[in-house]
Amino acid sequence: MMHVERILVPADGSAESEAAFAWACDLARYYDAEITLLYIVDTTKLGSLGLPGGPEKPEYFDHEQGKKILQTLCEKAPEGISVHTVTVYGDPGPDIVRLVDKHDINLVVMGSRGMGRVARWALGSVSTYVLHRASCPVLTVKADAQA
Structure with missing residues (x-):
């Protein structure tokens, strides 16, 4: 039987990431x-320096948006579930994989955007990147999946 102590849930405010969090909560309760x-301010979308800016900079609002997303999900956590939040600036796929190793994560539960094969091939997919590179199991969840 799989032993799970630490679950990583990348959150981006999408219905898929909310569904992933619901699944993670059920799994966290089951495995204690x-x-x-995790919220990642995607620096691949920032300027060439990739530095966080002040209130007038778009990336500042990404950080503020991330804080709101994490807070909203934390408020939905059932009683007795231990939830920690992390916000990083970086490239989502590689940073999720890096954090899996850094925090000794046993399971990643993340949303799947449901892109078709052509879109996934042309654009790539964070969930596909993580699935193929993470050192632990990865569960991808669609928005309408019941936890």
């Missing part, structure tokens, strides 16, 4: 595991 909620 803790959840790390």
